[in-house]
Amino acid sequence: xxxxxxxEPKKVFQIFEELSSVPRGTFYDEKVSNWCVEFAKxxxxxxxxxxxGNVIIKKPGTPGYEHSEPVIIQGHMDMVCEKEEGSDHNxxxxxxxxxxxxxxxxAKGTTLGGDDGIAIAYAFAILDSDxxxxxxxxxxxxxxxxxxxxxxxxxxxxxxxxxxxxxxxGEEEGIILAGxxxxxxxxxxIPVTREKVSGSVMAIKVKGLRGGHSGSQIxxxxxxxxxxxxRILNHxxxxxxxxxxxxxxxxxxxxxxxxxxxxxMAKDLEKAKAIVNGMEADIKSEFSSDEPNFQxxxxxxxxxxHALSKEATRKVIFAMVGTPYGVQxxxxxxxxxxxxxxxxxxxxxxxxxxxxxxxLRSSVxxxxxxxxxxxxxxxxxxxxxxxxxxxxxxxxxxxxxxxxPLMAEAYKEVTGKDAVISTVHAGLECGxxxxxxxxxxxxxxxxxxxxxxxxxxxxxxxxxxxxxEMIKNVLAKxx
Numbered sequence: 282x283x284x285x286x287x288x289e290p291k292k293v294f295q296i297f298e299e300l301s302s303v304p305r306g307t308f309y310d311e312k313v314s315n316w317c318v319e320f321a322k323x324x325x326x327x328x329x330x331x332x333x334g335n336v337i338i339k340k341p342g343t344p345g346y347e348h349s350e351p352v353i354i355q356g357h358m359d360m361v362c363e364k365e366e367g368s369d370h371n372x373x374x375x376x377x378x379x380x381x382x383x384x385x386x387x388a389k390g391t392t393l394g395g396d397d398g399i400a401i402a403y404a405f406a407i408l409d410s411d412x413x414x415x416x417x418x419x420x421x422x423x424x425x426x427x428x429x430x431x432x433x434x435x436x437x438x439x440x441x442x443x444x445x446x447x448x449x450x451g452e453e454e455g456i457i458l459a460g461x462x463x464x465x466x467x468x469x470x471i472p473v474t475r476e477k478v479s480g481s482v483m484a485i486k487v488k489g490l491r492g493g494h495s496g497s498q499i500x501x502x503x504x505x506x507x508x509x510x511x512r513i514l515n516h517x518x519x520x521x522x523x524x525x526x527x528x529x530x531x532x533x534x535x536x537x538x539x540x541x542x543x544x545x546m547a548k549d550l551e552k553a554k555a556i557v558n559g560m561e562a563d564i565k566s567e568f569s570s571d572e573p574n575f576q577x578x579x580x581x582x583x584x585x586x587h588a589l590s591k592e593a594t595r596k597v598i599f600a601m602v603g604t605p606y607g608v609q610x611x612x613x614x615x616x617x618x619x620x621x622x623x624x625x626x627x628x629x630x631x632x633x634x635x636x637x638x639x640x641l642r643s644s645v646x647x648x649x650x651x652x653x654x655x656x657x658x659x660x661x662x663x664x665x666x667x668x669x670x671x672x673x674x675x676x677x678x679x680x681x682x683x684x685x686p687l688m689a690e691a692y693k694e695v696t697g698k699d700a701v702i703s704t705v706h707a708g709l710e711c712g713x714x715x716x717x718x719x720x721x722x723x724x725x726x727x728x729x730x731x732x733x734x735x736x737x738x739x740x741x742x743x744x745x746x747x748x749x750e751m752i753k754n755v756l757a758k759x760x
Contacts, residue, residue: 349416351443356400357426429671451727460704489574492539495624496707511601
């Protein structure tokens with residue numbers, strides 16, 4: 282028996298559950314792209330599948346809407362693949378294990394992929410219907426959104442006639458987004474020299490942090506394991522004699538790191554352990570109840586390692602601690618909205634270098650360029666290099682919009698509540714798509730999906746139903 286078959290709207294949850302059986306991690310979306318194509322073929326719908334795996338599906342308008350302006354419904358097929366420590370789930374082969382708890386759909390031990398599987402579920406439920414009034418539809422499902430928005434960047438919009446775009450990639454019901462930040466991945470690489478060192482080998486792990494989305498949750502000041510580990514290493518370096526062997530932390534550049542681990546050589550083992558224990562207590566106290574599962578376990582062995590030189594050790598610590606992090610500025614036009622930020626998402630060690638990967642975001646292009654120039658300075662100071670990739674433009678707020686007031690009206694009619702018009706400090710494909718087609722009138726929205734990009738991600742069942750009614754309502758208005 283299907284897990285979600287009793288839920289309403291039935292067709293939406295049926296498609297969502299079918300989709301959850303298809304592997305769709307970023308850069309591994311061939312199977313889900315083909316799944317989308319099969320969906321269109323089985324319903325005799327016009328479709329395009331491009332070389333990047335993007336899928337466009339078109340459906341004529343229903344009676345009375347045949348000559349209406351086409352409406353674009355857009356989302357992405359890939360998902361962030363995070364799992365609980367110790368899980369043997371393979372995101373390249375295994376289906377997600379869905380279950381229902383406390384009014385939410387969840388996945389056992391992994392991210393759920395509600396971001397952005399719910400967009401496909403909504404869009405395909407409309408494609409599969411014969412009783413929902415709608416204009417001609419152009420469904421765009423892109424690949425590789427979560428890291429660099431590669432699908433949207435490669436997408437050819439010459440096949441698209443519509444100018445109204447409904448991007449279903451929001452995570453808070455009642456929030457209608459009308460703008461987003463631009464972003465870029467910045468990699469700072471520090472060359473290191475090594476030497477053979479014998480003695481106490483100490484593994485220090487920062488773990489148990491909540492993690493989360495580095496754009497939409499950066500202002501919550503959740504603990505970043507990479508930054509915390511840097512702070513601990515700095516205190517060790519100041520208080521005793523250490524040399525780093527390796528530092529590895531985080532899994533995605535756009536995720537606030539939930540765990541990070543360093544292996545070091547410590548001359549005075551007891552003193553080093555005391556420093557770590559003291560730092561663990563201090564940081565626990567600082568977070569209070571905000572990070573209840575925060576831990577810094579330590580394991581010790583004796584051995585010989587090729588450790589970083591003391592100079593290289595200090596360079597790495599200097600970068601981990603000293604580089605800017607978190608919110609750098611708030612919007613002057615929209616009070617309370619983050620304008621500029623950055624996240625140290627990943628640290629990786631190899632034999633000759635240590636790489637620190639940061640995700641930079643800003644809704645003001647000049648501020649994004651300023652952050653990039655800061656990392657150029659850091660690279661020069663550390664004798665290293667920096668590389669930028671996956672840059673995408675901001676989606677600038679436009680004062681005039683046809684679709685925005687209709688969306689607000691539809692939400693009011695369905696819920697009796699007023700929608701909030703806002704922007705988001707995260708990347709949305711509306712920026713890239715608007716740059717390709719400046720006539721687009723975009724909104725982004727979605728049901729409540731708390732804790733996306735983490736193993737606590739969950740989809741609110743009642744909210745999913747309300748947003749479904751809102752979508753049908755606004756499509757009926759676009760005659």
